[in-house]
Amino acid sequence: MTSNTVNLAAWQLEPKGPITVKEADVTEPGPREIRVKVMAAPIQPAEAKQFYTQVMPRFKYPGILGSQCAGIVDAIGSDVKKVKVGDPVAAGLNNYANGGDPARASFQRYAIAEEYEVISIGQDLSFVNAVALNTQTPGAALFKVLGLDRPPVPPAKPETKGQKILIWGGSSAMGALSICYAKLAGYEVVTTCSPHNFDLVKDLGADHVFDRNDPDVASKVIEFLPIAFWHDTISLPESIKPITQIAAVQHEQTREDIKLLTLLPVTAQFSPGMPELPPFLKAQMHFFKNKAPENQEHVEWLMGKPEQPGFLEQGLKGGWIRGLPGKSMGGLEKVEEGIKMVNEGENSGFKVVIEPWKE
Ligand SMILES: NC(=O)c1ccc[n+]([C@@H]2O[C@H](COP(=O)([O-])OP(=O)(O)OC[C@H]3O[C@@H](n4cnc5c(N)ncnc54)[C@H](OP(=O)(O)O)[C@@H]3O)[C@@H](O)[C@H]2O)c1
Structure with missing residues (x-):
């Protein structure tokens, strides 16, 4: 990445407002954090509910929605051991857990993920299908x-x-x-x-x-x-x-x-x-706290550790974790249309996906 890299994001500037595509910061990853060049992001029911009814009252505006992505490791912070720059990965992002944190949202071109939420996906799985399958x-x-x-x-x-x-x-x-x-x-x-x-x-x-x-x-x-x-x-x-x-x-x-x-x-x-x-x-x-001490053994089994891929990573790479296919809507300009589709139940049998680098 060069210093003049520009990030574009699908912002919701105010509650119930429309989506506006405009620039966002490119954030440096901190210790045990990874910056992902986001190639695909799923639109989930949570985004539709927040967009229309503010189901998460703590979510701060202006905000960027989206909490899952797949893409390429763009930069790593200190102490990251699971992946290296250039690896294809899928990641959960702590956007909503942090009350709406634009750096950790997925409807943009660069997002910050915590290492434990990131898995390597290998070269064979498309980013669009990876985001349909990667969930804890x-x-x-x-x-x-x-x-x-x-x-x-x-x-x-x-x-x-x-x-x-x-x-x-x-x-x-x-x-x-x-x-x-x-x-x-x-x-x-x-x-x-x-x-x-x-x-x-x-x-x-x-x-x-x-x-x-x-x-x-x-x-x-x-x-x-x-x-x-x-x-x-x-x-x-x-x-x-x-x-x-x-x-x-x-x-x-x-x-x-x-x-x-x-x-x-x-x-x-x-x-x-x-x-x-x-x-x-x-x-x-279901309200699962993946940082709670009593859940650590499960999270390690599912998400893996450095040098020790977990159930999700092995299943995505091996092709034996299967679910709905992803269906791309196009680029960031399509976020609002995709949210509307999910809200109206027009996503039967597939996951609606945005590809932030598509024009
Ligand atoms: N608590 C959590 O941690 C957590 C995590 C993830 C998701 N969720 C919630 O779980 C729910 C499911 O999420 P998802 O992403 O799996 O949903 P989804 O993929 O959007 O599910 C859509 C499908 O659900 C079926 N459906 C919709 N309305 C229905 C109804 N009234 N009765 C029976 N079936 C109905 C339809 O299947 P057919 O087209 O075949 O009829 C529809 O295609 C959402 O409300 C989401 O917000 C909660």
Whole structure:
């Protein structure tokens, strides 16, 4: 990088305001930090929610959205051991965790990542597909919070566990990866999505797939009880209502409480129309603190250490972590259009991706 390098970013200058593409600082990486030349950044539901409804009240304006990227290591700070300049990488960024930090946002050409959030992706995976696959959420949800056994790494034919996991919303980005992970670990997967995504989720390994809009979806899933693990990647009234019906039948049979991991708060305050949950259905929203001491062993298993690639890096390089494909919208000028697509649910079966160096 030369001293006259210019960074361009997609700024949201004020809450509810439009996106404006203009210059941003090029920040020097600090100790154990990496500056990434951002080649691809996914538009996630979080960006749509912040853009339209300021779901993160601490987020500072003017701000740059985006918290995941893939690209090329452009500069490294002191003590970085995992990667070197020129390596292709994928990274989570602590933009939102820091209340909106423009240096750590992904809808721009250069972003700062912390070393532990960065993985090398090798030469074979496109940046657009890498950002659709690189997330810490499903790994933590399944193997740390829900307590499924971890899969063998590198993958081997897993021992069949003889237990089922219900993954509501198998064609969501989180659901698709969760199906892949559960199958790698030897579990039987029961899932839901729209019929046009049945082939997609079956190709990821789902064993039993049901139409989420079928009025009889609950009674069809009930045929597959008992379910050992319950994961709702949608976490809206439309998913909680049938899940509650299914859980009621299992509770009737076993008299045991059911732990349901959700990805959003399942309260009427957060989601108007959310029904009150029965006492036997214990919902827990996924909120994973990857810097907490009790989570370090899991984070190292998932993200790896210098000289010791973790589950994500091995799976992305080996091609055995699979999920939704990425679909590029184009450059930074397309951020607002992409956010609108995600907000309106026009991202069925793929991840919407921005390539900040495209004009
Ligand atoms: N707590 C956390 O740490 C965390 C982390 C990541 C994501 N999240 C949240 O988790 C949710 C899923 O994220 P994502 O990126 O996986 O979403 P996504 O890829 O945008 O999911 C979209 C798909 O979900 C399905 N869907 C949408 N509305 C539905 C409904 N009312 N009922 C059933 N299925 C529905 C649709 O599948 P079909 O087209 O097949 O119908 C749709 O294509 C988001 O709300 C996100 O904000 C939370």
